[in-house]
Amino acid sequence: MADLAFKDACGPRPKKAFTLPNFIIYTTLTLLAIYYLAPLYVMIVTSLKTMPEVRLGNVFSLPQEVTIEPWIKAWATACTGLNCDGLSRGFWNSVQILVPSVVLSIAVASVNGYALAFWRFKGANLLFTILLFGAFIPYQVMLYPIVMILRDIGLYGDVWGLVIVHSIFGMPILTLLFRNYFSSLPEELFKAARVDGAGFWRILIRVLLPMSAPIVVVAIILQVTGIWNDFLFGVVYTRPESYPMTVQLNNIVNSTFGEKEYNVNMAATILTGLVPLVVYFVSGKLFVRGIAAGAVKG
Amino acid sequence: MHSVSVKDLSLSFGPVEVLQKLDIDINDGEFLVLLGSSGCGKSTLLNCIAGLLDITDGQIFIKGRNVTWDEPSQRGIGMVFQSYALYPQMSVEGNLSFGLKNAKMPAAEISKRVGRAAEILQIGPLLKRKPAALSGGQRQRVAIGRALVRDVDVFLFDEPLSNLDAKLRADLRVELKQLHRQLKNTMIYVTHDQVEAMTLADRIAIMRDGSIQQLAKPDEIYNRPVNRYVADFIGSPSMNFMQGSIGAKGLTIGDVTLSIDGYKSATKLAKDDVIVGVRPEHVATGNDVADAVYCTKVTADLLEPMGADTLVWTKFAGHEMRFRMDGQVRLEEGQEVEIGLSPENLHLFDKVTEERL
Numbered sequence: 001m002a003d004l005a006f007k008d009a010c011g012p013r014p015k016k017a018f019t020l021p022n023f024i025i026y027t028t029l030t031l032l033a034i035y036y037l038a039p040l041y042v043m044i045v046t047s048l049k050t051m052p053e054v055r056l057g058n059v060f061s062l063p064q065e066v067t068i069e070p071w072i073k074a075w076a077t078a079c080t081g082l083n084c085d086g087l088s089r090g091f092w093n094s095v096q097i098l099v100p101s102v103v104l105s106i107a108v109a110s111v112n113g114y115a116l117a118f119w120r121f122k123g124a125n126l127l128f129t130i131l132l133f134g135a136f137i138p139y140q141v142m143l144y145p146i147v148m149i150l151r152d153i154g155l156y157g158d159v160w161g162l163v164i165v166h167s168i169f170g171m172p173i174l175t176l177l178f179r180n181y182f183s184s185l186p187e188e189l190f191k192a193a194r195v196d197g198a199g200f201w202r203i204l205i206r207v208l209l210p211m212s213a214p215i216v217v218v219a220i221i222l223q224v225t226g227i228w229n230d231f232l233f234g235v236v237y238t239r240p241e242s243y244p245m246t247v248q249l250n251n252i253v254n255s256t257f258g259e260k261e262y263n264v265n266m267a268a269t270i271l272t273g274l275v276p277l278v279v280y281f282v283s284g285k286l287f288v289r290g291i292a293a294g295a296v297k298g
Numbered sequence: 299m300h301s302v303s304v305k306d307l308s309l310s311f312g313p314v315e316v317l318q319k320l321d322i323d324i325n326d327g328e329f330l331v332l333l334g335s336s337g338c339g340k341s342t343l344l345n346c347i348a349g350l351l352d353i354t355d356g357q358i359f360i361k362g363r364n365v366t367w368d369e370p371s372q373r374g375i376g377m378v379f380q381s382y383a384l385y386p387q388m389s390v391e392g393n394l395s396f397g398l399k400n401a402k403m404p405a406a407e408i409s410k411r412v413g414r415a416a417e418i419l420q421i422g423p424l425l426k427r428k429p430a431a432l433s434g435g436q437r438q439r440v441a442i443g444r445a446l447v448r449d450v451d452v453f454l455f456d457e458p459l460s461n462l463d464a465k466l467r468a469d470l471r472v473e474l475k476q477l478h479r480q481l482k483n484t485m486i487y488v489t490h491d492q493v494e495a496m497t498l499a500d501r502i503a504i505m506r507d508g509s510i511q512q513l514a515k516p517d518e519i520y521n522r523p524v525n526r527y528v529a530d531f532i533g534s535p536s537m538n539f540m541q542g543s544i545g546a547k548g549l550t551i552g553d554v555t556l557s558i559d560g561y562k563s564a565t566k567l568a569k570d571d572v573i574v575g576v577r578p579e580h581v582a583t584g585n586d587v588a589d590a591v592y593c594t595k596v597t598a599d600l601l602e603p604m605g606a607d608t609l610v611w612t613k614f615a616g617h618e619m620r621f622r623m624d625g626q627v628r629l630e631e632g633q634e635v636e637i638g639l640s641p642e643n644l645h646l647f648d649k650v651t652e653e654r655l
Contacts, residue, residue: 186381186383188379188380188381188383188456189383189385191345191348191350191370191377191379191383192377192379192383192384192385192444193385193396194350194369194370194371195348195350195370195371195375195376195377195397196371196396196397196400196444196448197369197370197371197397197400197401198371198396198400202400206385206396207385210387211386211387
């Protein structure tokens with residue numbers, strides 16, 4: 001080898017730290033981040049202010065005197081109608097609606113998706129098409145018919161009625177999710193389990209579900225956020241004493257008598273949004289990965 | 299008694315006939331290879347025998363018992379898949395014992411059988427590992443073990459070596475052959491690799507478009523292929539084919555005429571156009587030319603040295619032809635070589651039906 005001249009390229013290529021494209025990208029990203037975070041900022045600072053300070057109208061200013069009184073009031077003592085126990089009642093109602101709805105819908109949808117992916121019975125495709133069609137029906141169309149059905153079976157106004165409604169409305173998308181995920185698993189695994197003498201349930205529970213953690217997590221996220229944020233079904237199918245948190249929030253914010261307590265409203269709104277927010281922060285990466293995993297093969 | 303019998307088996311998906319009236323009898327302890335290019339129905343047939351696909355018509359017998367409507371687990375078969383299909387969340391031990399647990403076998407018997415399989419396949423130290431921590435060859439051994447522990451009559455292999463690299467494949471091929479010697483089970487083995495088929499099989503069934511072209515011993519298939527398809531499929535590099543015709547003086551190919559007195563034909567040869575086949579390794583070169591019935595000189599157009607042999611591309615009687623030479627012989631492209639042909643090494647096929655004459 002000849003001597004390496006110093007001017008010649010040699011070794012790793014040098015990277016430029018600051019270039020025009022980088023500058024444009026990071027400026028845009030920063031501006032967008034500020035734009036989207038500004039409302040959250042306003043909510044947080046307002047919720048920490050006292051009412052006299054809120055009345056000054058400087059929404060962007062930091063609180064001169066930090067108080068958590070609005071948060072306590074929003075959670076425990078804000079009044080809606082005759083009840084003065086704040087959002088806490090709504091929170092527990094929501095939990096009581098959420099947990100059985102998520103468990104039931106995922107349990108049923110995983111079996112649906114499994115049957116559609118592996119046990120190709122006659123009419124499976126037709127059934128799947130009909131099920132998917134359900135995803136395109138606007139909720140409002142179904143609102144009153146479901147009231148009649150729930151009344152006839154005696155579950156109208158009951159939390160379990162709402163659980164059933166949530167489970168049914170989650171079924172199309174969850175079944176699609178599970179079916180696509182199971183279809184992406186190697187079919188030979190299913191065949192091997194059959195040769196090994198495992199039946200319908202045993203293959204699902206012992207072989208396939210232990211491999212399905214990513215898609216189960218996605219399903220949980222979808223259902224938790226969807227059901228937690230639901231307002232329409234909650235207000236229509238339950239009675240005031242079992243209203244979910246979103247409905248409770250609406251009632252607090254929209255109370256017509258007295259002064260608008262913006263700091264309490266802001267605190268209440270953040271509290272209500274906290275559950276989906278936490279779910280996203282904890283599992284955001286898993287969520288994206290799972291959606292992609294289910295979407296590759298259709 | 300036949301170990302596996304397939305009688306009049308047909309399978310259609312709607313209007314598409316995937317398997318057409320297949321009849322195969324497999325002897326006890328026989329190693330049968332189903333060989334064909336992709337899409338010929340060989341894996342489909344195996345899945346039908348395993349009971350993983352419902353057939354449209356016909357019957358399947360295993361050990362004299364009609365299993366046509368039986369579940370896969372009741373048929374007395376074990377199956378090994380191309381992708382190994384090990385249960386990823388279970389340890390090797392869990393994989394081996396899953397089938398036995400499903401059959402509600404007592405724990406003592408399970409551990410005895412797992413131990414025996416681990417010993418035969420030399421996977422004892424791996425029992426506690428998960429499949430992800432195994433190499434390809436080890437995974438395939440576990441997959442074989444899963445069939446082994448169930449103590450089945452018939453082993454079904456669906457391209458078990460296709461996912462392995464060339465060297466490992468050659469090693470495992472020999473191991474499989476030894477395993478068959480040791481266990482003496484009936485084995486049905488699907489592959490598209492003719493080397494695997496020739497080396498492993500007691501008999502080979504060559505399939506094409508859902509039907510069996512030829513079912514015979516490997517040397518029979520190599521030496522007396524029943525039609526042009528089989529002749530072309532078996533052998534690497536594959537057979538040379540030329541247009542010819544049979545006349546009073548013998549066989550004429552282009553401007554070459556040679557006697558076919560030594561050709562063993564199935565029927566009396568009529569004077570007609572034929573397809574002439576000759577394997578590259580059956581063209582005489584070097585000292586063997588002297589013994590050939592017909593000899594001539596050709597120009598070496600292109601050389602493909604492969605170490606032990608050199609493959610020579612040339613023109614013969616107006617046809618492209620390849621032949622094999624000793625790799626140690628010095629030869630330049632463009633040089634002339636003497637070659638010889640003998641009738642006993644030729645294959646004649648009907649021009650229309652492509653059946654062997």
